[in-house]
Amino acid sequence: MVRPSRWIRLKGAELRKPSTDRAKPMQPLPTEQTQARRFGKARTARSTAVLEDYVELISDLLGTTGEARPTDIARRLGVSHPTAIDTIARLKREDLVTARPYRGVFLTEKGESLAKRVRARHRLVVDVLLALGVPQEAAEADAEGIEHHVSDVSLKAFAEFLREAKDRRKA
Numbered sequence: 001m002v003r004p005s006r007w008i009r010l011k012g013a014e015l016r017k018p019s020t021d022r023a024k025p026m027q028p029l030p031t032e033q034t035q036a037r038r039f040g041k042a043r044t045a046r047s048t049a050v051l052e053d054y055v056e057l058i059s060d061l062l063g064t065t066g067e068a069r070p071t072d073i074a075r076r077l078g079v080s081h082p083t084a085i086d087t088i089a090r091l092k093r094e095d096l097v098t099a100r101p102y103r104g105v106f107l108t109e110k111g112e113s114l115a116k117r118v119r120a121r122h123r124l125v126v127d128v129l130l131a132l133g134v135p136q137e138a139a140e141a142d143a144e145g146i147e148h149h150v151s152d153v154s155l156k157a158f159a160e161f162l163r164e165a166k167d168r169r170k171a
């Protein structure tokens with residue numbers, strides 16, 4: 001039997017008509033300049049995300065164990081020791097850390113300032129996700145990606161959302 005061309009075959013299923021209720025009209029593309037700006041922001045966030053993760057972890061290690069050794073950094077970030085060493089060298093070039101051979105890694109004033117900003121952003125994103133009902137572990141894992149891409153405008157909106165939610169609970 002020949003079926004009209006508008007019928008489709010699903011793997012392991014019989015032929016049927018495509019659903020029209022799922023088809024949504026395409027949104028118009030943003031202007032080239034707007035789209036390029038958005039993609040540029042994402043690329044920049046990806047390139048700084050690694051540095052921010054290292055600085056935040058170094059700060060956490062220094063605060064809890066008193067030292068941040070490249071071996072510990074590599075293990076906690078799930079990267080190889082040479083990768084950690086290369087990234088620490090990059091952090092040194094960016095004046096975010098100091099390190100000497102066979103010694104730990106220490107944050108500069110600039111590095112400590114960045115670590116505080118990253119930690120605050122991370123906590124805010126986690127708190128919003130928890131307020132939305134996301135389980136703790138998923139919120140922590142998701143925040144690791146979101147925190148590097150969220151804008152200051154969104155962070156302000158997150159903070160306001162949490163303030164309003166707290167006020168509603170008090171009332």
